Amino acid sequence: MTKQLHRRNTVLMIFTIFALSINMRPAITSIGPMLDTIREQLSLSNAQVSLLTAIPVICMGVFATLAPFLNRKYGLYRTMLTMILLVGIVTALRGFIPGFPVLIGTAFLIGIAIAVMGPLLSAMIKQNFPDRAASIIGVYSFGMGVGSATSAGLTAVFFEATGSYLFALSIWSVLALIGLVAWLFAMRAQITVQQLPPVVVKNQREKMKSPWKSRKAWLFLLFFGLQSSAFFSIITWLAPIAMAAGMTLLQAGTLLSIMTTIQIFLNILLPQLMQQFPARKFWLLFMLLAGMLSLGLFWTGNHSLMWIGAVLMGIPLGGLFPVALLLPLDETETAEEAGAWTAMMQTGGFIMGGLLPLLIALVYDWTANHTYTFSIMVGLYVLMVVLTFLIGDKKE
Incomplete structure (x- = not known):
């Protein structure tokens, strides 16, 4: 019982x-x-x-x-x-x-x-x-x-x-x-x-190296911020982009739904695959290249290609977030250290994730041209590719 x-x-x-x-x-x-x-x-x-x-x-x-x-x-x-x-x-x-x-x-x-x-x-x-x-x-x-x-x-x-x-x-x-x-x-x-008493937490932090002084922690913060920016940019702007390309509101909503449905399953599947085949750089590059290809298909404005793009975009949307969460766990020794690195990464990263999509809106207000929207989004993925090589594979 x-x-x-x-x-x-x-x-x-x-x-x-x-x-x-x-x-x-x-x-x-x-x-x-x-x-x-x-x-x-x-x-x-x-x-x-x-x-x-x-x-x-x-x-x-x-x-x-x-x-x-x-x-x-x-x-x-x-x-x-x-x-x-x-x-x-x-x-x-x-x-x-x-x-x-x-x-x-x-x-x-x-x-x-x-x-x-x-x-x-x-x-x-x-x-x-x-x-x-x-x-x-x-x-x-x-x-x-x-x-x-x-x-x-x-x-x-x-x-x-x-x-x-x-x-x-x-x-x-x-x-x-x-x-x-x-x-x-x-x-x-x-x-x-x-939770530990505040005094104990303070003493532990004083003994621990601050992630704000670590180059690797800053790379993680930038990567988390860029993937957050890419996620919220595409979630916010895909429907208006699709409607500008001639889709109805329902079609644009369905496009979003397909993309996020693929994301759901890959949220679980991709981290498991990375655990079985631990080649972090390979998996990150695979996800990022899928995202860039998807943006290229969206950019054409061709409805058939945009549906394919929605399926492909589910790959980076589903994989990049959980992988970004695992980065501090791979590189730190203790739970306290992992918590400090994660807090730094998410604090700075979510602020970036809110500001960069706003930049897209400002640029679109000035230009009324989604070419600039796509250019910014592709730029986010290119920067993540660069960071992938700087971050490297999992620490042994």
């Missing part, structure tokens, strides 16, 4: 991680299909409407350090409960109060909530599944992929059915309800994330 109870609690915890992780992207990825609609209905510039995806991503970098502080002060239960409620309430708010200020305000609050939830979920996985961390991180990545794919593909469907972009954006608050119910049930098992 005890073994059955333990098994049931484990399954519940894994489902809860999935239920919470599906809420980590829809408030951002649902904006892409609605980008042109929001811009036209609210008379905004491309730069203004792009803030709706840029602000949450920047917040994911800036406010990530709040997670351990809130966990120490209020505990895991109340902190996660507050964050998932925040995501649900402010996402729902988009459907009731129209206007650009509301969209910006909700984007900011959602960004803070995701910034806190992410590190706490990672800590839960590390503490409760020490021998299966890679597999459970796969569930976490899979959940984010499901949220991305579902919102990218169905937002346009909801808009076509209702004629309201407010409803199409706010409907994703339903996912927060799923996460909330799962969290309330899971907390019956008294899940906690134990």
Whole structure:
């Protein structure tokens, strides 16, 4: 009976991680299909409407350090409960109060909530599944992929059915309800994330070499930032690019959905393949070349080639993020050191990931030409290729 109870609690915890992780992207990825609609209905510039995806991503970098502080002060239960409620309430708010200020305000609050939830979920996985961390991180990545794919593909469907972009954006608050119910049930098992006292953490940091002084850590930060920029740029701009090429809103949404569906499975598959065949440089170059080929196909404006491009783009979108997360783990000796490197990488990387897509919007406002959009995106991939050679293969 005890073994059955333990098994049931484990399954519940894994489902809860999935239920919470599906809420980590829809408030951002649902904006892409609605980008042109929001811009036209609210008379905004491309730069203004792009803030709706840029602000949450920047917040994911800036406010990530709040997670351990809130966990120490209020505990895991109340902190996660507050964050998932925040995501649900402010996402729902988009459907009731129209206007650009509301969209910006909700984007900011959602960004803070995701910034806190992410590190706490990672800590839960590390503490409760020490021998299966890679597999459970796969569930976490899979959940984010499901949220991305579902919102990218169905937002346009909801808009076509209702004629309201407010409803199409706010409907994703339903996912927060799923996460909330799962969290309330899971907390019956008294899940906690134990943290060392601040004094002990400070003493450990003083003994540890700062990643900010490491050339390799800076390379990881740049790589994480570039892959984040590439991900959020393509998620935000593919639908407007497809519509500019003559696709309908539903076709553009389906294009996004195909791309993110491929991404879901590769979130799990590619890291496993890299574990079996550990040639990091080869796999990174394979993913990056697939991304550049995909951009070339999108650039043609030919609808048939763009569908092929959507399938190919799922390769870098699915593989680069989990591989980037593994880079600090491969290069560090202790959990504390790995945590410090990861914190540095994600803080700087997510700020880059929010700013560079905004640059695309500014350039498009000035030029009204997606040739520059593609040039910037290709530039991101070329820089990642250069970084791949500088980073090299896994440390033995």
